[in-house]
Amino acid sequence: MGKRFIYLIILAMLASACSNTKYLVNNQKLYTGPEVKVDTNELTKSDQKFIANEMKGLVRPVPNSSILGLRVKLWIYNKTHARRNFIQKIFSKWGEPPVLIGAVDVNSNSQIMQNRLQNEGFFLAQTSGDTVSKGKTAKAVFNVYAGPSYSIRNINFPKGKTDLDTAVAGTAKETLLVPGNNYNLDIIKAERVRIDARLKEEGFYYFAPEDLIMRIDTPIANHQLDVTVEVKPETADRARRIYSINNIYIYPNYTLRDTSLMLDKAERYRNYYVVQKREYVRDFVFKQVVQFQPGSTYSRTEHNKALNRFIELGPFKFVKNRFEDVKTDSPKLNVFYFLTPYQRKSLQFEVLGRTTSANFTGTQVNLSWRNRNAFKGAELLTVSLFGSTDVQVSGQNSGSNVYQAGVNTSLSWPRFISPFNFTNSSAFVPHTNLALQYAITNRVSLYSLNSFSGSWGYQWKENLHRSHELNITNVTYVNAANVSQKYKDTITATGNPTLKHVIDNQLTFGPSYSYTFTNTTEDKRINSLYYNGKISTSALALGVLSGADTLAGKVRQVFGANYNQYVKLENEIRFYHKTSYYSSIAMRMMFGLGIPFGNSTIMPYSQQFFIGGTNSLRGFPARSVGPGTYNATSSGSAGSFLPDESGDIKLEANIEYRPKLFSIVNGALFVDAGNIWNLNSHAGLPGGAFGKNFLSQIAADVGFGLRFDLTVLVLRTDFGFPVLKPWLPDGQKFRFDSRAGVFNLAIGYPF
Secondary structure, three states: OHHHHHHHHHHHHHHHHHOHHHHOOOOOOEEEEEEEEEOOOOOOHHHHHHHHHHHHHHOOOOOOOOEOOEOHHHHHHHHHOOOOOHHHHHHHHHOOOOOEHHHOOHHHHHHHHHHHHHHOOOOOOEEEEEEEEEOOEEEEEEEEEOOOOOEEEEEEOOOOOOHHHHHHHOOHHHOOOOOOOEOOHHHHHHHHHHHHHHHHOOOOOOOOHHHEEEEEEEEEHHHEEEEEEEEOOOOOHHHHOOOEEEEEEEEOOOOOOOOOOOHHHOEEEOOEEEOOOOOOOOHHHHOOOOOOOOOOEOOHHHHHHHHHHHHHOOOEEEEEEEEEEOOOOOOEEEEEEEEEEOOOEEEEEEEEEEEOOOOEEEEEEEEEEEEOOOOOOOOEEEEEEEEEEEEEOOOOOOOOOEEEEEEEEEEEEOOOOOOOOOOOOOOOOOEEEEEEEEEEEEEOOOEEEEEEEEEEEEEEEOOOOEEEEEEEEEEEEEEEEEEOHHHHHHHHHHOOHHHHHHOOOEEEEEEEEEEEEEOOOOOOOOEEEEEEEEEEEEOHHHHHHHOOEHHHOEOOEEOOEEOOOEEEEEEEEEEEEEOOOOOEEEEEEEEEEEEEOOOOOOOOHHHOEOOOOOOOOOOOOOOOOOOOOOOOOOOOOOOOOOOOOOEOEEEEEEEEEEOEEEOOEEEEEEEEEEEEEEOOOOOOOOOOEOOOOHHHHOEEEEEEEEEEEOOOOEEEEEEEEEEEOOOOOOOOOEOOOHHHOEEEEEEOOOO
């Protein structure tokens, strides 16, 4: 009975949705869309289909949208546009008013179609249109005679001996015009823009695409044509000149009230002049920003790089640029850069929502003081106080909330601070960074940890896609400030070494290098890629020189503390493929390897790998998988709570289909797989060491989720179900159990 009732409701809704025309009055007719009939002469079937679809896309207005032939949005409009009550007011925004045939101008649409075809090489194209009615609906019918398409036979560039003719002819190798291709006006326009961009690199500052004319010669057999590229005779003299740079003036503290150039206050530094009423920044700040040299040829690339570098420096909010002729008859330019600074000092308060890798969801409060020009060298000095509270929404340790507080101080110079003289020719400014941090972490009823860290290193970008980070040294010291008796008793009762490892003192120091490639910011790409690789070490040289060897009883210390010695490799690659404008497939693979040696037999806990949770294997509680076939619950080593299992090796892969469902709601279907292992065997962790059978120890899950795009953040809910549990006996590992699902609540996408 219940199912029949639901079916009746659905049928009633469908019938109601089909009756949209009953709301039409005074002989109104609902527009159902265009029909395009393409003449079959001189066209292949594929060309006919392409032209028909292209012409349909040009017709305006667009008919009411439909789903499986049902105009649901129109039905919502008809039911709610009166807005008589609260329900109608809420749903009226989803409605869509009717598109009537009277709004369709068939003559105007026919002319647009004809123009488009002629612009694409169908010079003899003819189109006509009319409307056809049926009851209370009507459609627009267009007849298209495309005729033959004209293709390019030859492309001719200027043969003159002037600087401009020679420069235009020099761009011929990169031309967008290809013999045999159909004529296309958009490509002709793009060719003019391409030539202009190339000439801007060669000093033709005043040249413009409009100074070129593309002559088309059509009386050629077999529907072919020749394209001749020419400089218009009326092109101004200054557009024909090659311009070079004369003087460069920089105004570091410019305001709109400044109307005088104040050249009497200009102070020269290397290749530029700095003009300021009182010293806001020191002159040397711009030495890597402006690459123009007096006497060098103007280049648009160098021009744009300089503008980007000024912003990248940090203290400046706006950059206004001006080029002026030294004399009307001289091919030389003076360059002026007017920089408007940010407020030098600022105080910022932030409240953030966040999700951690351990499945903790919570809030963080930051109070930050910033000085954007601390020592008049464009240095950024930041002092931040932070505090956070995190709750594990779904996991093995619900109730053991985490509280954290600390202070972070950083100083960033917009240049390389080094005994060596590095040069940078990219559009991005390199940075030297010094950071110091202290944090105390309190895991309720378990333990408190003190963490001290500091680093000195460099960041720089080759281009928009490639970036590097080199830390000459990273120093981290972690010690247990307090450990509860409950936690100590659990260590004793379970014999699980992971619990003890969490509160072990850790001292690491050494360099690291990270490389990142990404083109994911280019929205027009169908396929995009992200890669990050990192290598880091600790006590590499000191351990070797001091002969540290824990296994031989030669444990070495620094300032009375045992230090960790290791080499660590991390790799992450992501691939995104757009299946449509609103949906995509995302894939990720991660591989990490930590090699402890000398003074260590296991990686320090803060440097180990974890798996499972909201951003990892979503069908398993956070950090509950591994190492290897070990499982704290099934092995009987779990106390009143489960440890965050960690390892020296990590292998993980994920794939996710992300369709748009409606409005701000997106969906997801995903599969996750992976595990962690220790490099060496450890007592209390049977099956935790990496071996030749590692592939048979992979854990996996499947699931689905919803993402709510709230503009300022993405709220994510995922439901994961384990399907492969490596710790179970052979024959029982692969099993789907809908009752064993894990709910994940997170902020942002997993990758």
